[in-house]
Amino acid sequence: MAKKQTPMMEQYRAIRRGLGADTILFFRLGDFYEMFFDDAREAAGILDIALTRRNGIPMCGVPYHACENYVSKLIRAGKKVAVCDQVEEPSQGRKVVAREITGIITPGTVLEESALESKRNNYLAALIGDKGRFGLALLDLSTGDFRVEESEDAAAVRENLLRYDPAECVIPESDHEKGRFSDWLSGDGAPALTPHEDWTFEEDSAQEFLTRHFRTRGLEGFGCADQPLGLRAAGAVLHYVGDQLQRDLSHVTRLRAHHPGDYLLLDETTVANLELVAAAGSARSGTGPTLLKVLDTTRTAMGARLLRHWILRPLRRADAIERRLDAIEAFRADRNRLDAFREHLREVKDVERLAARLHSGTGSPRDVRALACSLERIPELRALLDDIGCAPLEHLRDELCDLPELRRHIQRAIVDEPPALLKDGGVIREGYHAELDELRDAAGEGKQWLADFQAREQQRTGIRTLKVRHNKVFGYYIEVTKSNLEHVPDEYVRKQTLVNAERYITPELKEYENRIFGAQERSLALEQELFAELRRQVLEHTAELQSTAAAVAGLDALATLAERSLLLGYVRPEISETDVLRIHNGRHPVIEQMPGAERFVPNDTELNQSSDRLLIITGPNMAGKSTYIRQVALITIMAHLGSFVPAERAVVGLTDRVFTRIGASDDLAGGRSTFMVEMQETANILNNATERSLIVLDEIGRGTSTFDGISIAWAVAEHLCRSEPSGARTLFATHYHELTDLARTVPGVRNYNVRVRESGERITFLRKIAPGPADKSYGIQVARLAGLPPEVIRRASEILENLEEGEFAESGQPRLARHRPKSKREHDHQIPLF
Ligand SMILES: Nc1ncnc2c1ncn2[C@@H]1O[C@H](COP(=O)(O)OP(=O)(O)OP(=O)(O)O)[C@@H](O)[C@H]1O
Numbered sequence: 001m002a003k004k005q006t007p008m009m010e011q012y013r014a015i016r017r018g019l020g021a022d023t024i025l026f027f028r029l030g031d032f033y034e035m036f037f038d039d040a041r042e043a044a045g046i047l048d049i050a051l052t053r054r055n056g057i058p059m060c061g062v063p064y065h066a067c068e069n070y071v072s073k074l075i076r077a078g079k080k081v082a083v084c085d086q087v088e089e090p091s092q093g094r095k096v097v098a099r100e101i102t103g104i105i106t107p108g109t110v111l112e113e114s115a116l117e118s119k120r121n122n123y124l125a126a127l128i129g130d131k132g133r134f135g136l137a138l139l140d141l142s143t144g145d146f147r148v149e150e151s152e153d154a155a156a157v158r159e160n161l162l163r164y165d166p167a168e169c170v171i172p173e174s175d176h177e178k179g180r181f182s183d184w185l186s187g188d189g190a191p192a193l194t195p196h197e198d199w200t201f202e203e204d205s206a207q208e209f210l211t212r213h214f215r216t217r218g219l220e221g222f223g224c225a226d227q228p229l230g231l232r233a234a235g236a237v238l239h240y241v242g243d244q245l246q247r248d249l250s251h252v253t254r255l256r257a258h259h260p261g262d263y264l265l266l267d268e269t270t271v272a273n274l275e276l277v278a279a280a281g282s283a284r285s286g287t288g289p290t291l292l293k294v295l296d297t298t299r300t301a302m303g304a305r306l307l308r309h310w311i312l313r314p315l316r317r318a319d320a321i322e323r324r325l326d327a328i329e330a331f332r333a334d335r336n337r338l339d340a341f342r343e344h345l346r347e348v349k350d351v352e353r354l355a356a357r358l359h360s361g362t363g364s365p366r367d368v369r370a371l372a373c374s375l376e377r378i379p380e381l382r383a384l385l386d387d388i389g390c391a392p393l394e395h396l397r398d399e400l401c402d403l404p405e406l407r408r409h410i411q412r413a414i415v416d417e418p419p420a421l422l423k424d425g426g427v428i429r430e431g432y433h434a435e436l437d438e439l440r441d442a443a444g445e446g447k448q449w450l451a452d453f454q455a456r457e458q459q460r461t462g463i464r465t466l467k468v469r470h471n472k473v474f475g476y477y478i479e480v481t482k483s484n485l486e487h488v489p490d491e492y493v494r495k496q497t498l499v500n501a502e503r504y505i506t507p508e509l510k511e512y513e514n515r516i517f518g519a520q521e522r523s524l525a526l527e528q529e530l531f532a533e534l535r536r537q538v539l540e541h542t543a544e545l546q547s548t549a550a551a552v553a554g555l556d557a558l559a560t561l562a563e564r565s566l567l568l569g570y571v572r573p574e575i576s577e578t579d580v581l582r583i584h585n586g587r588h589p590v591i592e593q594m595p596g597a598e599r600f601v602p603n604d605t606e607l608n609q610s611s612d613r614l615l616i617i618t619g620p621n622m623a624g625k626s627t628y629i630r631q632v633a634l635i636t637i638m639a640h641l642g643s644f645v646p647a648e649r650a651v652v653g654l655t656d657r658v659f660t661r662i663g664a665s666d667d668l669a670g671g672r673s674t675f676m677v678e679m680q681e682t683a684n685i686l687n688n689a690t691e692r693s694l695i696v697l698d699e700i701g702r703g704t705s706t707f708d709g710i711s712i713a714w715a716v717a718e719h720l721c722r723s724e725p726s727g728a729r730t731l732f733a734t735h736y737h738e739l740t741d742l743a744r745t746v747p748g749v750r751n752y753n754v755r756v757r758e759s760g761e762r763i764t765f766l767r768k769i770a771p772g773p774a775d776k777s778y779g780i781q782v783a784r785l786a787g788l789p790p791e792v793i794r795r796a797s798e799i800l801e802n803l804e805e806g807e808f809a810e811s812g813q814p815r816l817a818r819h820r821p822k823s824k825r826e827h828d829h830q831i832p833l834f
Pocket residue numbers: 591597598599600601602619620621622623624625626627628767768
């Protein structure tokens with residue numbers, strides 16, 4: 001386009017040039033934020049708004065007063081939004097009004113309520129790798145949660161990063177250029193990537209940023225001394241958020257060190273396979289049943305976030321697990337107390353995010369009011385824990401602060417139901433501030449005066465339809481319809497002529513108008529001042545509010561687990577330092593809750609390293625093999641997160657990782673076939689399992705030819721049992737009956753089958769696990785149950801018989817075409833290979 005640019009477009013381009021391709025520039029023009037060029041094309045699609053053209057330039061826009069929802073939508077789509085405002089009043093003679101970027105909102109730093117999910121954290125991550133070690137920092141700006149961890153185990157760091165599911169990840173610029181970490185941070189639901197200057201990740205810079213932020217002399221007090229890389233990542237986070245984005249960080253008061261060894265590691269596949277927080281095939285917040293859904297009856301958003309976190313990061317230290325179990329036990333001991341406690345929790349709002357919003361300056365009068373209402377519940381919560389006699393709960397109780405003076409102050413200051421926006425006024429309660437009351441009286445009297453004035457003028461002029469009205473241009477005026485014009489007094493000053501009426505003012509009216517407006521304006525300004533002061537007072541208590549929020553979250557999660565355990569019939573697991581996993585009458589926590597499902601049949605499990613190391617589970621299709629092996633994994637995970645478990649008794653040895661290889665799924669987008677995915681997952685397990693791991697394998701080798709499949713499955717099973725130091729405890733569900741022979745040759749292998757009862761052509765699923773291999777597959781019976789047409793079933797039976805009788809052609813292929821006389825048995829044994 002050879003057209004000369006307008007000065008405004010030049011200004012736009014100059015500002016846009018400084019921003020990355022993943023950022024959309026909101027450019028303020030009058031009452032709109034406009035987007036141009038590629039920004040406009042992309043945003044119009046995401047926001048579902050019209051894309052137009054002016055002078056050939058693609059553009060779209062959103063009204064400035066409603067921009068929050070649009071920003072939230074873009075952020076949820078993984079975009080960053082730079083807001084560019086006019087920073088001076090337009091004046092004559094100026095070609096273009098000055099504009100500047102006044103804020104950048106990114107997926108990892110957004111605080112707008114509409115962009116956040118109340119029941120999950122919103123993390124900004126930073127990642128750095130150096131000399132074979134990796135450091136990770138995670139900040140949830142919406143709550144103030146800030147943590148670091150470090151490890152030389154790249155896979156563990158990657159898995160942990162994914163567990164936190166960050167919305168955005170900061171990495172050093174040079175790593176980004178080299179494409180480092182790209183395989184960690186790509187794919188569906190991957191975080192927005194933010195390359196950030198290398199020097200901010202250096203040790204010296206990190207030291208400076210962290211000590212400056214936390215106002216400490218050194219970093220020793222954080223207990224992160226052994227995590228220099230974690231601290232470097234944390235430094236970069238502080239620089240990015242505080243210095244580059246200029247966001248308030250004063251509510252980030254703690255940095256916590258996490259040691260990957262303290263947690264049971266769950267990889268991405270396992271989290272998905274076991275449907276811990278999202279149902280199979282569903283997006284991030286899918287709708288199907290999950291473990292989280294069964295367990296989450298939390299009463300507060302803080303509790304919900306914590307419980308989710310516990311499920312994704314179960315513990316690995318017995319003392320920490322026992323503390324949670326003790327707390328649940330104590331809650332369970334008194335059902336009335338538990339119910340009352342949970343009832344009070346209902347009234348506690350999201351104190352953590354309220355405090356963060358107030359820090360960022362976006363907190364509304366309703367937020368402050370909600371804070372006071374929440375604080376009001378604290379004394380009752382504390383009282384309910386007074387004689388509970390359980391150290392972990394007493395510890396949490398002592399962290400609860402009700403800040404009575406602050407609470408009373410807020411209640412005195414703010415009306416019961418404040419408006420959403422401060423600028424609407426009516427936020428501060430009557431009687432709180434004498435001057436405000438006077439101003440409001442003056443404004444109120446003014447309004448009364450207007451009513452009286454109208455009545456008086458009607459009377460005086462005899463014009464019954466005379467009205468005192470108001471608009472933005474003239475302020476207050478008197479309106480008289482055309483038919484009454486002859487009665488208009490001389491002192492009325494005409495301001496405007498309409499088709500049917502004339503508009504007038506009088507000096508008296510104007511004088512009162514000034515009084516009313518003056519009083520209204522001053523009272524609004526005063527309200528804002530008073531509110532700002534109140535907010536300052538709230539912020540002085542940030543530390544107490546945060547510790548209260550953390551304690552409420554913990555208490556809510558524990559009380560929830562107690563309530564669930566009572567309602568769903570769970571027992572306290574016995575945590576063992578040994579390698580045993582012994583479950584008596586265990587159940588699948590999710591399947592047993594499915595509405596309309598058959599009554600769940602409980603089953604036992606015995607796994608240990610010495611004698612029952614690898615269980616081969618055979619049985620017909622649909623018998624319940626997958627359900628059984630998942631249930632064992634889920635019970636193990638539940639015990640580690642400190643929950644009671646669905647069983648009559650469970651002894652759970654401490655476990656370092658749970659691996660799963662379940663089902664077949666193509667990764668078409670990633671260009672990997674079913675079999676390739678399966679083998680890569682298996683390789684990951686064989687390479688990383690330790691003698692402390694639990695492995696759940698469902699149908700290995702199904703994605704290839706039968707003989708290849710059996711051979712691979714056999715070798716994998718042998719390897720798992722034999723190789724040292726691995727020898728993880730394994731559950732192996734399979735249709736390959738050949739594998740049951742492993743029990744004869746490899747020590748530690750045990751056969752189990754899921755029993756069915758056969759009566760004639762019918763089979764009944766008993767859902768019971770019994771020692772020994774299954775005798776046959778019943779594939780055809782299950783196919784009949786599924787409704788395959790009778791002729792297909794008949795023909796399959798026939799082919800099966802041919803196969804069983806060794807009807808092979810010289811080529812080695814079964815003579816499938818051969819038909820048998822009708823009188824022959826139609827349904828019989830399948831060869832185990834089927
Ligand atoms: N112990 C049980 N009690 C009650 N119902 C069960 C039990 N185990 C499984 N089921 C039900 O049986 C269905 C089939 O179970 P599952 O998928 O585990 O079978 P499978 O043996 O793995 O089958 P396939 O070999 O075809 O994959 C489940 O969806 C569940 O509803």
